[in-house]
Amino acid sequence: MEVRSRDYAARARATLRDEPGVREAVIGATVAFDRHREQAYGEVDADAWRAWASDVKGHALTNLADYLEEAERRLTENGVVVHWAETAADVHSVLEGVAAAHGVRRVVKGKSMLSEELGVNAALQGQGIEVVETDLGEYVIQLFGEPPSHILGPAIHRSLHDIQQLFHRVHGTPLDATPEDLAAAARSALREAFLTAEMGITGGNFLVAETGTLALIENEGNIRLATSVPKVHVALVGIEKVVARWSDLAGMVQLTSRAATGQAVGTFVSMIHGPRRDGEPDGPEAVHVILVDNGRTGMLADESTWEALKCVRCGACLNVCPVYRQTGGHAYGWVYSGPIGAVLAPGLLGLDEGGTLPFASSLCGACTEVCPVRIPLHEMLLTWRRRAVEAGMAPTTERVLMSAYAAAAKRPALFRIGAAGLRLLPSAVRRRLPFLGSWLSVHGALPWSRPSFMRRRKDGPT
Amino acid sequence: MRATLFVTCLGDQFFADACADSAELLRSLGVDVDVAMGQTCCGQPAYNAGYWREAMRMARHTVEALADAEYVVVPSGSCAAMLRGGYAELFAPEGGTAVAELAGRTFELAEFIVRVLGVEDVGSGLEGHAVAYHHGCHALRELGSREEPLTLLGNAGAELVEWEAAEECCGFGGLFSAKLPEVSAAMADRKLDTLPGPDIVTSADPGCLLHLSGRAAQRGNGPVFRHVASVLWEAANGSP
Numbered sequence: 001m002e003v004r005s006r007d008y009a010a011r012a013r014a015t016l017r018d019e020p021g022v023r024e025a026v027i028g029a030t031v032a033f034d035r036h037r038e039q040a041y042g043e044v045d046a047d048a049w050r051a052w053a054s055d056v057k058g059h060a061l062t063n064l065a066d067y068l069e070e071a072e073r074r075l076t077e078n079g080v081v082v083h084w085a086e087t088a089a090d091v092h093s094v095l096e097g098v099a100a101a102h103g104v105r106r107v108v109k110g111k112s113m114l115s116e117e118l119g120v121n122a123a124l125q126g127q128g129i130e131v132v133e134t135d136l137g138e139y140v141i142q143l144f145g146e147p148p149s150h151i152l153g154p155a156i157h158r159s160l161h162d163i164q165q166l167f168h169r170v171h172g173t174p175l176d177a178t179p180e181d182l183a184a185a186a187r188s189a190l191r192e193a194f195l196t197a198e199m200g201i202t203g204g205n206f207l208v209a210e211t212g213t214l215a216l217i218e219n220e221g222n223i224r225l226a227t228s229v230p231k232v233h234v235a236l237v238g239i240e241k242v243v244a245r246w247s248d249l250a251g252m253v254q255l256t257s258r259a260a261t262g263q264a265v266g267t268f269v270s271m272i273h274g275p276r277r278d279g280e281p282d283g284p285e286a287v288h289v290i291l292v293d294n295g296r297t298g299m300l301a302d303e304s305t306w307e308a309l310k311c312v313r314c315g316a317c318l319n320v321c322p323v324y325r326q327t328g329g330h331a332y333g334w335v336y337s338g339p340i341g342a343v344l345a346p347g348l349l350g351l352d353e354g355g356t357l358p359f360a361s362s363l364c365g366a367c368t369e370v371c372p373v374r375i376p377l378h379e380m381l382l383t384w385r386r387r388a389v390e391a392g393m394a395p396t397t398e399r400v401l402m403s404a405y406a407a408a409a410k411r412p413a414l415f416r417i418g419a420a421g422l423r424l425l426p427s428a429v430r431r432r433l434p435f436l437g438s439w440l441s442v443h444g445a446l447p448w449s450r451p452s453f454m455r456r457r458k459d460g461p462t
Numbered sequence: 463m464r465a466t467l468f469v470t471c472l473g474d475q476f477f478a479d480a481c482a483d484s485a486e487l488l489r490s491l492g493v494d495v496d497v498a499m500g501q502t503c504c505g506q507p508a509y510n511a512g513y514w515r516e517a518m519r520m521a522r523h524t525v526e527a528l529a530d531a532e533y534v535v536v537p538s539g540s541c542a543a544m545l546r547g548g549y550a551e552l553f554a555p556e557g558g559t560a561v562a563e564l565a566g567r568t569f570e571l572a573e574f575i576v577r578v579l580g581v582e583d584v585g586s587g588l589e590g591h592a593v594a595y596h597h598g599c600h601a602l603r604e605l606g607s608r609e610e611p612l613t614l615l616g617n618a619g620a621e622l623v624e625w626e627a628a629e630e631c632c633g634f635g636g637l638f639s640a641k642l643p644e645v646s647a648a649m650a651d652r653k654l655d656t657l658p659g660p661d662i663v664t665s666a667d668p669g670c671l672l673h674l675s676g677r678a679a680q681r682g683n684g685p686v687f688r689h690v691a692s693v694l695w696e697a698a699n700g701s702p
Contacts, residue, residue, distance in 0.1 A: 009641070009642055012644065012645050013644045013645075016644050016648055017644070023648060027652065322630050322633065322652070323645060323649070325649075325652070326645050326648040326649060326652075327645065327648075359638070359641065359642075360642065360645075361635075361638070362599070362633060362634065362635030362639075362646070362649070363510055363599075363635060363638075364599035364603070364630075364631035364635070365599055365600075365603040365604065366599070366603070366630070366631065369603060382509075382510065382512070385510070385512030386512045386514050387512075388512055389511070389512035389513055390512075394511075394512070394513075398511075399513075402507075402508055402511065402513045402516050403516060405503070405507070406505070406513070406516035406517075406519045406520055407519075408502075409502040409503045409505070409519070409520045409523060410502075410520070410523045412499070412500050412501070412502050415471075415502040415503070419471075419474075419475055435637065435640035436640070438640050438643045439639060439643060441643055442643045442644065442646070443647075443673070443676030443677055443679070444675075444676050444677075444678075444679025444680045446476070446672075447476055447672070447675070448476060449474075449476055449478030449479065451478070452474050452478055453473065453474045453475075453477075453478035453481040453482065454469070454474050454497075454501075456482070457497055457499065458499075
């Protein structure tokens, strides 16, 4: 997809100014998600689970080449066709080939953030293939013509009212239709798509090297249908999704569910071991797995940020993030938003393209506290900031002021004269200063202590 | 026991009374208090904005200014966390025993009173007052200090009100609030919008208080914002 993360500040400002409903909808949804997660963590020894899960992912990532090759062997033995794709263009060309071989005219998709990262829908549509998103939230935003705004709840930025109007236009449902009525309208449209599509495309939550198992967690049953009704199923799997052993899977699926939605386990967990076998009544004729790099190998080699590849895409860090809550995901201008998006952006896109997003954080650390695989997210944000500054990406005014501030801080008398000088400036001038001016634009006047504490100390004991 | 106050740059300029109240409160608990006159800024604004070279300069100065302190007490969870954890991170490549040693004797005010002095009761002047406590992120998550201020306020008779967003970031974040003022203000607005109408909102952090009270002033409503040092000192003396 098109990346516009450098415009974060302007996009965030525009969202807050022009679409106040987004903030309200996103706060409502994320606070509820986070409350469910907190409760679900509280039912188990979450710290022990998280430490274990972090180790499972860490082990797989530190031996990634071996486990990927093992996964390829097992998948192949299971009758799955394995493709390796280094870039989005490689993925597009594999999809084009598979679609041509099976005469595909229509694709049903299960929710896949990787497919958004790779721009799969546009590529397929460019081939004249119709693409239907079948996750309810994804279906809604596809009708709106928007990208997802959240890893798990792609349409959480939209209100019920927005969706009532959309469905009225598209499906003719009444303007006061209940959520159940809306879901029913989507269901009947989607049922038709499932039964006529030749290809189902999904992502993958986990790929077990030992058994070649592709595991998918969901709540709507659309992934179960997309992987079993059409004659061909293609799964897009990031190379970081591999876990070593079958015995890793149950715990990872449960912890991911608890972190994501607060469920003990998702309503449907599909564990796919290949195409339909002789004598089986249903399932696809062919299953393809595309193992996707798209920048991940480079990130794996970065000793300060490789652990971000442990991410299981649960969305818990978005839900708890006070910055994300104000704008939702679109302001970030990239498929992944919130803390994990801000860590992955410079890692996968490069500092030049993605280096703005690590600054979209107050470094409160709430993300690190909830991450099921214990990625030190706020520390990584700080690492990326340091790198951005070292690479000379900071504005000149900021660099000069910071340097002057640090120099003054080494000379207490000068430091205090500087503060005294700021106090003396007319407020009209203060409002035009860099940084202080933008602070004052959203705050009341500065409540200076008169005199300052150190000044009082100097004049007499306190 | 001797404690050196590190009042922080924001404390010095905007919370002078709270700095003085910190000193008085500690003295009333039998601590000899001094103030290191060479202190300026701990360097956190630079550190969090990615300017580690500048942050190291300020950190070196601060370590030097506090070299003689038996304990360093900071009326700010955020700056205490910088001295304790941020400096270790900054100086990790070159080691640095002075930094590690400073970290070991640096405490946020409420944390110092409860953990080091072992005092949980400073007075009873908050009877009949509804108090909302804003947990600064760094006190909460870096220092791991959630209970200490609540213990002191509760034992002073305060009615601690339930606040949905009590542990949510206020949006200050140092330079963050100047670089992304609209997002930062929206974060403060969520804090203010969820406040259940207490008499006093208090916190250990000058930055958070400056941000929240400044935002409340801009919006033209809101309760009284006080630094926890002032609230506790006044509780020790009768009433706030």
